[in-house]
Structures are given as structure tokens and as C-alpha cells.
Amino acid sequence: MNDISRPLEELHPNERLKHNSEQLRGTLRESLADPVTGAVTDDDTQLTKFHGIYQQDDRDLRSERRKQKLEPFYQFMVRLRLPGGVCTTKQWLALDELARQYANGTLRLTTRQTFQFHGVLKRNLKAHIQGINATLLDTMAACGDVNRNVIATANPWRSPVHRQVYDFAHRISQHLRPRSRAYFEIFLDEKPVARSEPEEPNYGRTYLPRKFKIALAVPPDNDIDVFAHDLGFIAITEQDELLGFNISVGGGMGMSHGEPKTFPRLADVIGFCRVEQVLDVAEQVMCVQRDFGDRKDRGHARFKYTIEDRGLDWFRKELERRLGYALEAPRAFRFETTGDPYGWQKGTDGTWHFTLSVENGRVADHPDYPLMSGLREIAKVHKGDYALTTNQNLIIAGVSEAQKSNIQSLLEQYGMVGTRRQSALRRHAMACVALPTCGLAMAESERYLPSLIDKLDVIMHEAGLADDPIVVRMTGCPNGCARPYLAEIGFVGKALGKYNVYLGASFSGERMNRLFRENIGETEIIDSLAPLIRDYAQQRQEGERFGDFVIRVGAVKPMLAGRDFQQPTA
Template identity: 60%
Template sequence: MVELKPEHSPVEHIKANSNRLRGSIAEGLLDKASGAIADDDTQLTKFHGIYQQDDRRLRDERRHQKLEPYYQFMIRLRLPGGVLSPQEWLALDDLAHRHGNATLRLTTRQTFQFHGVLKEHLKPLMQGINAAGLDTRGGCGDVNRNVIANTNPHRSALHAEVHDYTRSLSERLLWHSRAYEELWLDAAPNEAPEYEPLYGETYMPRKFKIAIAVPPENDCDVFANDIGLIGIADDDGGLAGFNVAVGGGFGMTYGEPETYPRLGSVIGYIDKQYVVDVAEQIVAIQRDFGDRVERKHARLKYTIDDRGLDWFRDTLAERLGYPLAAAQPYEFKHNGDRYGWIEGTDGHYHLTLFIAAGRIADFDDYALMSGVRELASIHHGEIRLTGNQNLIFANVPATERERFDAVIERYGLDAGQRSSALRRASMACVAFPTCGLAMAEAERYIPAFIDKLEAIMKAAGLGDDERITVRMTGCPNGCARPYLAEIALTGRALGKYNVYLGGNPSGERLNKLYRENIGEEEILETLEPLIQRYASERNAGEAFGDFVIRAGIIAATREGRDFHEQTPSHT
């Protein structure tokens, strides 16, 4: 376990002195004079799945009125593999209307976020989530976050078995303090000593993420995670084990080249019965060796790059008592979702709905939330959230498809499936008005940006079935996994973005900076000739990200430490 030292970051001291994540949160919730909680406690509530935010649209007005910011909270669930029942969905829908802003946000980690929750609604919301059989423990904070996986366990027996491991991993790596039960569920303090068997007093140096993918599908972008597990089938089509990748992560800071996105490195293979033990030891290595002085340097990717992949393999083998076997062959072909109806191996059907930027709401011209609520009310299978912010109604009997289709037609829920492949391959983070890190718009802007990009593609002779992965974030952090996109925009200032090119459709290559700090007009002027060249010069079946590299427009980037290297020419 880690010993706290004076030079450790302030957050490390907050954690160590928090009475195992309690802090003064209970007192802050009772303080009616402010909509906020104490600054130190905002670090601790993250472990409980809660971020304090404020409505940035009202900052200036409230400052002039000598009022504090309009504080509100975002709450993120722990939902291993993104699976829930229709009854759980209906409960969350109800809670969003009673305690939030009447929307649900699907995240890129297969879970939900509630937005616009005021302080007095925090405890009732958390108790409602618990009553639904769900929780938010570890939704945020310096612990293992929500474990994600390929989207549909009913597609095959192998997919179903892989999904089981999301829950096993999540449960093994959960933090144990009773602070959650005491603060939110009014449990009486337990006089027995508390002990965090894995995390200790200071938990992890930073957040930790795990994903599981089943080739040839990489819809969860497995290499963007601290641990990426690649399912390997046995001769009968069942699950034999996993290739293990380590050191993925996407956060970085502008102007600090020592920070960079990194793809996970495959270090070997492990039989399935040992994979949870392997993951626990990888977490423990990062717990013990991760940087606790500089938080920007505190992810596993930097520990590995600083010490070397051979050091990491040797350390893992020493802790396990055995080395990993050689990695097994695999091939990824795509990292997107498949929309509409798909038949599973058991004759049941699975419906994937496109959800623009992951926002479930009733819009002026589109009653999406009401339509999904009606589908949930007639569904007897499962509901799944995808890693691309979309929604699956899984395990629908063939006899029920007619009822589903009637609801879909009444609410126009298939509108997303009828949109262009470009739009369906787009993704954005929340950004303004609530994210405190946002420098530019993302969720609210990407629909209009895609409109303009569609017009450019149409003028170049590219049809609606042409897929280019476009991702947009309001800052340089990786919430929408921008650094894997064929075209990515990351916010620099209001209306200004960096443009990155060169990711590939299988999620196995980083993109690279092409233009810096430019607005919409210049972005479109930059992309238009490239798309025209792509339309006229591409090889058969060649993706846009592959074309810009073959044509010498941008350099191929697979190593994080090469991410900031300049491309020699932008011609």
C-alpha cells in the first residue's frame, strides 16, 4: 500500500484524511445557505458517482447579482456492461423527471448520467437509484470505473460469457467503505473497523478503466482503456480466454507535450478463469507505482512508458507467480454499432436505436424519451447501452416485433437509422453548459456541424452510406474518445477547435493534429478539399482515415509518445 508523503498532490491528502470518503459531505448536504458542498468534498463525491457543476450560462448574471454560481450536480451510475431491465429503465426515467432536468444522458462508458440535480435532490435521487437495484459507487473518482464490453450478450454464447466478466471485474474492484450506505442510504455507522483490501487509504492515483471486446467488433474501443481484454474463442466457439492490453488512456493537456493519448499495448494471453486475478494485480501495480505527485502524469500509460513494458510484464509475472502466455491472433474490423433489427443465434431479435450525442429527452419535434419509455413498458428482455452512446432493446421475441414496430413508427424512433452513416458514426461529449472543463461546444453543436459536413460529402459525390468517424469534445480530454476518430475536433476556445485526422475504423490507430485553434468556416474549408480528394482518389473500400495517411496528408500514429510529432507536410 502507498504511504502518504508531503510532496503528494493535494487530492492525495484529501483522500487520506477523508475518513474513507466521508469527509464533511453529510454536513454539506444539510447546509441550506449554499447550493454547493465544500471544495475538498467535491473530490470525494466523485467516488460516489457525483460531480458538482454549475450552469455556465448564468455565471455572469449571478456574479453581477452577487449570487453564488447556480450549482447543480451530475450523477453517474455504475452499470457493468451497460445492461439493465425495462423496469430499471422506467425507474431511472421517473427519477430524471422528479430530481433532474428530465433527461438521461448515455455515456461512452455504457452507463447513465443524470444532469441538473440540485443539492436538495441528491439524497432522494441516490435513494431512488438504490431502490431500483442500482448504484453509483465508483461511477467517478480515483478507482476502477464502469467496466464496459461489446454491446449485446445475446448475439452469441461467447458474447454472453464475456458480458459475465464485466460484473465479475466490477465487483472485485469495487471500493468497500460504508460511506456510501451511511451518506446516501441513512445506514447506521458500523463500529467494526473498515479496511479497503485493494485500494488502501489513498485509493488509486487517478481513474482506472477496463473494457472487453470480442473480435471482429471493437465497439468499446478496447485500446483506449487502462486494461483492454480481447476475447479469444475456443474451437467450439465458446470463450477460451483473453489477450491482455495495458496502458490505454486519452486525457492530455494542451501545450504540455509530456501528456498524450496512448493506445493499450498487448502483453500476452490468459485463460478466462484467471483474468479477474490478472486485472486485480494490474490495478495493484498502478496503485503502488503510479505518480501521486503530478495528477496529469498519474495514469497507467505514463507508469508503463516511464518504466518500460518489459518492467511491467516482469512485475506482473512476479505478483501473479506466473507469466502471461503469448498473445493469441485476433482481428478487429470496425468500432461502430449496427443499427436496426439484428437476429441473434437463438432466434430472438435485437433493436439498436441511434441516439444523437446520447441525449434521451423529449425535444420540440421528437418525443424520443416518451417513445423509449413506451418501448420499455412493453419489453420483457434487456436494455443495453452501447459504448457509442446508443441504445439496444435486446432479446425481443419474433412475435413481439410488430408491437415494437408500431411504437417505433408512432414516435419516429427509426429516424436515426435513416440518417446518414456519417451522422450515425458521430459522437460528442456533454461540454457546455455544465462541464467545468469545456472550452467549446460539443453535444449541442455536433448536429449542425454534421449537417454542413454532409453537404460537403454530397457535393463530392459521396452518398449517405459513406461512413467517416467524427468525434467532438469541448476540451482535450478523451470523454468521446476523439483521438481514435478519422476526423476529430477538440475545443480550444468558444467556437475554436483543433482538428485531428487519421484514426482508423477498427480503433487501432491514433489520429494526429492537422489544424490548430480554428473556427467553423476554416474547419470546413480545411476538410472540403480533403473529402473531395478522398472521393476521387481513394482505393476500393479504403476508409477516410487510411486515405489521408496513404496520401501523405497526415502521419500514421500508433505510439502515444509520437502523438505530438509534427507531420512534415500538410499538402
């Protein structure tokens, strides 16, 4: 018997909640209208995720508010559904205004190629969502047990193939979007439909066991870390023509400290599909997970565990049975990097694109760096788009030859180029939000990584490596939002001021890292990494990346399978 066919009382409480939610409505309307508290009910807190919203509180204020006998300072994080990560400059300006009107005055570019607003109060939440909707964007299915935001190799302006892949991200997102009208009724004041609303065609009454993530890559760029996702499509081209995609399944980054049954896992390539088969494959892969994923243990409910437990042969047979045809053999491909090409790049159509490094994705004004204001001014005159990358950076895309000098002048005026030169290490680093708002955070991440990079930059400069990229990622907990297990140097929060340090992932995102030091603070981090960085500068082979070097010299062994990730290192 599959879990989905078991009696609800045998399954996780979240399954009963989803089943009884009237297709994600719950009592959200009443919770949002309650003026007594800044929160929504516990059940509704789970349901808000399906609408792209997380309830949080400011953990910096918890203790003081508790002393004052006040409830936590509740607020909401709002995440957009933005398949392929592109917005118009008009939309950017509207989102900028909404951030200053209803949120904390900043925009956050995420590792899933979309925007997050932080600090939205409950009394402003509905108006905020309606403001997003007015831009022709939405937050539906940006969180929750559904297919999440579909990501793709950044910037459809780069070439016709990139445009095709971007279009597929949109088509997949739309095809797998929940059909419930709850979002429209609760937040956009649509007249409620009769409760005989048809059941979700791809989800049923209990949706998926956990979240599901899809990514599309255009080799040789693996900027989206395709193997970190439940389902990946790797573009196969011939003479600039898109033939189809290799299909990878079973990736995922999350785990729990000290629970060896949980682990990050890289996806496996199982076959090739033609372009006309993409939507069918995406739907049926997700529906296999819908029907066979673990609905009793949410810690074991991701697709990677379904693949790990049942095996690739079982999965391929089940998928092909549903498709009604066999997948073709995988085609050859090659990845070179997970990074972004910074500065000016020229597209195949003659337009220009400027990739701007945005530290940890936080678009804000600082006393010495008015980044948010500068991007606002560029958006007022730029006739192309803004494209987000999954490395938390921003591309000013589709700049004409005639307009390039004007954009360059604004970049210089607001300090985005010229004197403000970031090191290669900083440009290849990213962090999750963590404290003070993420309820799962065990340690700092976004607020701490810049200062740690300052110290590592000194070592890199002294070793003559100032211009050499090393992929560095940090998260405040082991859930892996910034994909730290695919970093050449990964930091994962264990406690306040303490991190597990992982080494040895590949620069191209095709090998995970391994635990190097456990539960250490900044002094020990610097003391343990400095000798390796110096040795790398002196002993590396031609073209050798840091992640490959630390394996060659025996600092860590290569991580060959996710199931071994939490095994003792000795």
C-alpha cells in the same frame, strides 16, 4: 521508494485528502445538510466523485448571477455504475421517472456504457440516489480514483460468448469495487460503522493515483475501443467457445494542450490469460498501478505514464511476479469496426435486437421527435432488456419473433425509423457533454456537433458519400471523454468556437490520429475538410477507409506512438 510509501506531505494534496477522509466520508453528511449554499465544500467536492457524483454549475448563467451577487447555479451530475451496460425495462422506466422528478428531464447515455443525470440540485441529491438504489442500481465508484464502470462489447443477448463476457464485466466490477460503507451511510441512511472499519483490500487509505478503466471486447467488434483503456481484455474464441483473453495495458485518452509530457496512448497487448485467471489479472494489474503510479503530479498519474516510463518488460515481470505465473503468448485476433450495427439484428438464440442511433446519447423529447416518450412506451411492453453501447446508442435487446412487429410499430409511431433517417456520418459521430455544465470545457461539443454534421453532410452528399461511414468525434477539451483521438476526424475544443482538428485514426480503433489544423473555427474547418472529402470520393481504393486515405495521400502522417502526439507536425 514508491510514491505510495512516501510521506504524505511530499505527495499531491488529493493524496492527503483521501488519506484523511475516513474512507471517503469526509464531511459530506454536513455539506449536504447545509441549506445556505447549493454547493458542498471543496474537499467534499473531490470525495463526491468516488460516489459517482460531480458538482457542476450552469456556465451559461455565471455572468448574470455574478452581476446579481448570487453564487453560481450549482447542480450535480450523477453517473451510474452499470457494468456491461444493460438494464431491465423496469429499471429504465424508473430512471426515466427520476430524470423528470429530480434532474433536467433527460437521460444521457455515456461513452462508458452507462447513464448520467444532469441538473440534480443538492436538496434533491440524496432522494435521487435513494431512488436509483431502489431499482437495484447504484452510483458507487462511477467516478474518482478507483476502477470505473467496466464496459464490454454491447448486448449479452447476441450470443453465449457475449453473455460470458458481459458476466465477466460484472464480476470484475464487483471484485474491484471499494468496500467502504461511506456511500451507504451518507446516501442510504445505513447506521455508521465503527471507525475501526477494515482498510480497503485493493485500495488502501489513498485509493489509486488516478482513475482506472477496464474494457472487454469481442472481436471482430471493437465498439468499446479496447486500446483506449488502462486494461483491456480481448476475447479469444474457438468454435464459439470462450478460451480466454488477450490482455492489453496502458491505454488512455487524456492530455493537456501545449504540454508535450501529456499525451493519449494506445494500449499494448502483453499476453493471454485463461478465463479462470481473469479476476486475478485484473486485480494485480490495477494494484501495480496503485503501488507505482505517480502520486505527486496528477497530470502524470495515469497508468499509461507508468507503462511509458518503466517499459513493458518491467511491467510484465512485475505483474507475473505478483501473479505467480507467466502469461501465455497472445493469440491471433482481428478487429473490423468501432461502430454499432444499426437496425434489426438476429441473435444466435433466435431473438431480435434493434440498435437505435441516439444523437450524442441524449434521450429527450423534442417538438418533432418524442424520443424519450417513445422509449418509455416501448419499455412498458418490451419483455427483454435495454442495452447501452459505448457509442452512446441504445439496443432494444431480446425481442421475440412474436413481439417484433409490435416494437417495430412503436418505433415507427414515435419517429425512430422510417422518415427519420440519419446519415452514415451522423450515426458514426459522438460528442461529450461540454458546455454549459462541464467545468473543464473550453468549447461547445454536444450542443454544436449536430449543426456541424449538417454542414459536413452536404459535402458528403454532393460527393456521393451519403451512405459511407466516417468516424467523427468531438470534445470540448483535450481530456478525451468521447475518445476523439481514435476518430478518423477528431475535433478537440481549444477556445470558444475554436478546435484542433485531427485526422487519420483507423476505422477499427487500432491507430490514433494526428493534428491536421490547429485552433480553427467552423469556416476553416469546412474549407479544410471539403477538398479531402471530395478527393476521398474520387481517389479512394476499394475498401479504403477515410482514415487510411488521408495518410496514403499525405494529408497527415500516421501516429505511431503516443509520446509523439504533441510534437510539431512539420
